Amino acid sequence: KSDVMSDLALANVEALASGEIDVNTSYGYGLRDCKDSDGNLTGKRCELTHPYDTCNNKLTWGNCR
Numbered sequence: 001k002s003d004v005m006s007d008l009a010l011a012n013v014e015a016l017a018s019g020e021i022d023v024n025t026s027y028g029y030g031l032r033d034c035k036d037s038d039g040n041l042t043g044k045r046c047e048l049t050h051p052y053d054t055c056n057n058k059l060t061w062g063n064c065r
Contacts (some may be wrong), residue, residue, distance in 0.1 A: 006029050008028040008051040009052035011028060011051045012027050024056055024057050025054050025056055025057065026039055026052055027056065028051050028052075028054075028056055029046040029047060029048055029055035030045060030046070030047060030049035030050070030053040031044055031045075031047075031055050031059055032046075032047040032049075033056065034062060034063065034064035038051075039046070041062075041065045042055075042063045043060070043061050043062020043063050044059060044060050044061055045060050045064040046060060
């Protein structure tokens with residue numbers, strides 16, 4: 001797990017240095033579905049995935065627990 005966090009930190013530093021940071025983007029996160037106990041889609045959220053993934057926070061919605 002520490003290697004993933006190290007890669008994520010490095011990716012964030014590289015993005016900051018190159019001016020690529022977008023305040024609406026979560027770096028190291030991917031957009032994931034949220035579902036209720038019956039499997040019905042209830043929303044979307046940004047979830048920690050891979051250091052080079054990005055997730056646009058404007059695309060999150062609904063009820064995610």
